Amino acid sequence: MSPMISIDNVSKWYGDFQVLTDCTTAVAKGEVVVVCGPSGSGKSTLIKCVNALEPFQKGSIIVDGISVGDPKTDLPKLRSRVGMVFQHFELFPHLSITDNLTIAQVKVLGRQPDEARDKGLKLLDRVGLAAHAAKYPGQLSGGQQQRVAIARALAMDPIAMLFDEPTSALDPEMINEVLDVMTQLAHEGMTMMCVTHEMGFARRVADRVIFMDRGMIIEDCAKDDFFGSPRSERAQQFLSKILQH
């Protein structure tokens, strides 16, 4: 079976500066892959290449059989099928929580407002925030906003979810409520690619771990292998530093 996301020899430059170098990996349907590495290693850039929020100059990325780099690809349509969650939530602050959950369903997928509302509220309930439907994002805590952002992405019935450091901007006591939602999602069989520093989450939930440094994929292996016996010295250093806490 061909993978849901396949990244093949992808390189990317900002001017002369190379941010990604020959990155190759794949995410199978239902697989949870955690991407980690020091800051500036290119992990966020790589994940943004998957739904073409960042262009890349070399290589190819195929999502569910569709080539992301092909100029003929209908990018809005492709993106509407891939959910994405951002570090800073990026809810639309001028819209109520309900409208945040429904606007893309209605404007992009063409669903009826009633249908979109039912779907949005059901998902809001699932992330434990049904009582906040009428509020605005600015009235919610960071953790709550991020859970809404996950619900908003799920409302589009995505074939895969991308998480770009979803807990990095959160106060420590709010991290778990977001990770719990992500864990639940993983157990339901969602295909997930998560850039995160949460090694506890990786240990519990990931199938595979990718370690990046300076734009290159240094390790790409099963979770147990990564935590048990990372082959590269760089990954060993990274783990020893991050796991001390």
Add this chain to the structure above:
Amino acid sequence: MNYHWDWAVFFKSTGIGDEIYLDWFVAGLGWTVAVALVAWCIALALGAVLGVMRTLPNKALSGVATAYVELFRNVPLLVQLFVWYFLVPDLLPERAQVWFKQELNPTTSAYLSVVACLAFFTAARVCEQVRTGIQALPRGQTMAAMAMGFSLPQVYRHVLLPQAFRIIIPPLTSEFLNIFKNSSVASLIGLMELLAQTKQTAEFSANLFEAFTLATLIYFVLNMSLMKGMGWLEKRVAVPGLIGSGGK
């Protein structure tokens, strides 16, 4: 100073028909409002389009908008008015020239010139405010909207512009007030708006101080009301947690 004060002058006959001086002020205020409101609507629409153009990735479109702003922002308003009134009509096709110069009554042609002048001048300033409003938003907003499958026009329509316009209501209020104040240049091409009527009253009645005091009061009250109105609008569209409405 040997000046004969007479605050009752506004209720005295002008000597033309049965008009009193106050009628002139009312008529003048009417023209001032007619010029400013129509020019403002055009300026707002054109300025919004130009402001969006300046933020687009397309170099040609943003270049056109930038050139527009530089041209209209760096030439004095009065020069622009004279260009619209004295020069532009000569550049029209012959049929339109005849229409503008001969068939149209002089008041209408002056009105059209001053509306065009203020609309295009103010559009450049509105453009800059719309641009800064859009650029003040976090880049992640565009990314998030794109990631959900919005097309670029949808990103602007549903995500960027509703937020940008809320942010720029205070500076837009200034522009809105400016267009009323700037409309007084129309007096220089013979449109009998508020300032022209004031000058005429001063000349006819010799009650210069009274005439200009009333004009000052009218401009002041008009602009204060507009400011209050915009303040009400700002509160009306405020969203909890968004810039300008307190909180984060």
